Amino acid sequence: MRALRLVSDRHLELAEIDPPPPPAEGEVQIRTRAIALNHIDVWGWRGMAFAKRKFPLVVGAEAVGEIAAVGTGVKSLARGDLVAPYGALVCGHCKACREGRENLCENVFGVMGFHIDGFARDLFNFPERLAVKVLAGVAVRDAACAALTFATVEHMLFDNAKLEPGETVLVHAGGSGIGSAAIRLAKDIGATVITTVGDDEKAAKARALGADHVINYRTERFESIARRLTNKKGVDVVFEHVGAETWNGSLLCLKRGGRLVTCGATSGPVAQINLMQLFQQQYRIFGSFGFAIRNVRDGLAKMARGVLPVIDTELDLKDFERGLERLESRRVFGKIVVHF
Numbered sequence: 027m028r029a030l031r032l033v034s035d036r037h038l039e040l041a042e043i044d045p046p047p048p049p050a051e052g053e054v055q056i057r058t059r060a061i062a063l064n065h066i067d068v069w070g071w072r073g074m075a076f077a078k079r080k081f082p083l084v085v086g087a088e089a090v091g092e093i094a095a096v097g098t099g100v101k102s103l104a105r106g107d108l109v110a111p112y113g114a115l116v117c118g119h120c121k122a123c124r125e126g127r128e129n130l131c132e133n134v135f136g137v138m139g140f141h142i143d144g145f146a147r148d149l150f151n152f153p154e155r156l157a158v159k160v161l162a163g164v165a166v167r168d169a170a171c172a173a174l175t176f177a178t179v180e181h182m183l184f185d186n187a188k189l190e191p192g193e194t195v196l197v198h199a200g201g202s203g204i205g206s207a208a209i210r211l212a213k214d215i216g217a218t219v220i221t222t223v224g225d226d227e228k229a230a231k232a233r234a235l236g237a238d239h240v241i242n243y244r245t246e247r248f249e250s251i252a253r254r255l256t257n258k259k260g261v262d263v264v265f266e267h268v269g270a271e272t273w274n275g276s277l278l279c280l281k282r283g284g285r286l287v288t289c290g291a292t293s294g295p296v297a298q299i300n301l302m303q304l305f306q307q308q309y310r311i312f313g314s315f316g317f318a319i320r321n322v323r324d325g326l327a328k329m330a331r332g333v334l335p336v337i338d339t340e341l342d343l344k345d346f347e348r349g350l351e352r353l354e355s356r357r358v359f360g361k362i363v364v365h366f
Contacts, residue, residue, distance in 0.1 A: 028366075029147035030346055031082035035073035038085065038347050049097035049151045056091035056111060056152055058145055060170040063349050063362040064088055064203060065292060070140045071350050079141055085346075086146030087113050087139040088174035090166055093157075100154045108160040110173040110326065111145065111152050112319055113138050118155055129181070129316030146346070148366065158322045161330040167363045169326065171203070171335035174317075175361060176325030178289060179207045181317035182265060187287040191216035193262035196252055196279050198272055200237060201228040201359040204289070206336040208265050209235050214333050220255060222248045222272075224356065231359050235336065249275040260284055270294035280309055287312040336360030 027045045032038055049055045066087050093107045103109065115138070116123055116131035123131050136142035143150075160169045182204075183189045195212050199205040200221030212219050213236040222243040223229050229240045239255050241248045252261055260281030266272065269291030276286055277299070286309060303309075329335075338360040341349050349362045 027148035028343070029084050030086070030343060032071060032085050033082045036071055038071070039082070040344065041082070043147070045149050046151045049095055049100075051098045052100065052154050053097040053151045054093050054100055054103050054109070054154050054157055055095040055097075055149055056109060056157065057094040057149055058086075058089055058091045058147060058366045059108070059166050060090050060366060061086045061146055061346075061364045062088040062170040062175060062203075063346075063353050063364065064174055065290065065353065066137070066140055066174075068350055068354050071347075083139075084143035084145075084147050085139045086144035087137060088170065089145035090160065090169040090172070091145070094149060096154075103154055103157060103159060108164075108166070108169060109157040110160055110169055110322055111138075112156040112158065112322065113174050114316065115142065115153075116156070118153075126318050126320055128318050146343070146364075156319070158319060158326065161326055164326060164329045167337055167340060167365075168329050168334050170363050171207070171337075171361050172325045172329065173322045175203050175207050175335060176211070176329070177317035177321035178314075179204050179211050180321040180324050182287045182289055182312075182314045183208060183211060183263070185318075185321070186312040186314050187263045187265070187285045189215065189217055189263050192218075194218040194220065194256060195263040195265055196248075196261045196276070197221040197237075197265040198268045198276070199223070199292075200232040200235075200240070202267070203335075203358070203361045204267060205265075206232075206235060206360045209237050210333055210336070211328065212265075213237075214328065220252055220261065228359055243272075247275075248272075249278040252279040256281070263287065267291075268293050270297045273297035273299075277303065277309065280307065283308045283310070285310045285312065287314050289314045338362055340365060 115135035117133035120132040138144040264286040266288040267290030271293035338358040
């Protein structure tokens with residue numbers, strides 16, 4: 027069978043490997059249908075693994091597939107079901123896992139496609155408990171964006187920042203995969219969305235997507251405009267994933283008692299903070315990494331009723347690297363999906 031493997035930094039190969047054995051007890055065998063690309067794929071491709079890993083490594087951190095076979099004891103899934111596999115091998119036994127907070131697993135074995143073999147292969151065996159069934163009517167290309175993109179945004183906006191209807195949220199990088207998803211999911215509950223983008227073409231797309239106010243951060247100071255749009259009160263929530271370039275401006279955008287949630291640092295991981303500003307304004311800052319399995323289910327349920335990811339490009343497996351290059355260049359608006 028085929029497997030797309032990273033053999034060294036920035037060097038991918040499409041290899042023929044042996045298929046997996048029949049699924050063991052409690053496992054399902056999944057035939058990959060599509061992969062959605064993310065910055066974590068770009069980081070791994072660049073060599074930014076943050077942990078020891080062995081080459082060759084099968085890539086792919088977010089996917090959708092079809093159940094090809096089931097092991098003994100599997101009850102919730104059947105052959106032919108479409109599933110979104112959870113993106114990390116978590117233990118299922120620790121306190122965090124038992125409480126449904128799998129992203130805080132105490133015994134996690136690694137992130138798929140980053141530390142351990144990922145989903146870019148024709149077939150793989152996977153624990154039943156970590157495979158989320160896709161609801162009827164959800165297209166393959168959309169379901170491919172559930173088990174990282176939508177789930178990450180669900181966890182950020184609703185578990186951590188607790189965004190409510192009628193509140194105002196500033197979404198950075200509205201043209202990115204999670205930025206575009208955040209716009210759609212925030213608008214879905216009736217929030218007012220201010221978003222930043224890097225050019226006029228993306229600004230037009232963000233407005234068409236439903237953003238109430240769009241700021242070109244290359245030509246305008248987003249913090250000044252955000253405060254003006256809120257009558258100098260500031261926004262309730264900032265959806266931050268850019269990092270050093272936007273950090274202090276993001277804090278200035280917050281209203282007193284406002285919430286900032288961050289899951290990324292694509293512009294750099296180090297920023298300064300004014301501690302007096304932090305405690306006097308009573309900001310609440312949430313670090314958000316990963317998501318829970320229920321966030322995948324919630325995201326798929328919203329897709330089933332029409333809240334869909336924005337798709338920038340659809341590619342064949344042979345063009346996987348071209349997709350990474352496009353994502354790295356930041357020319358995208360939405361998600362890049364690679365079909366098997």
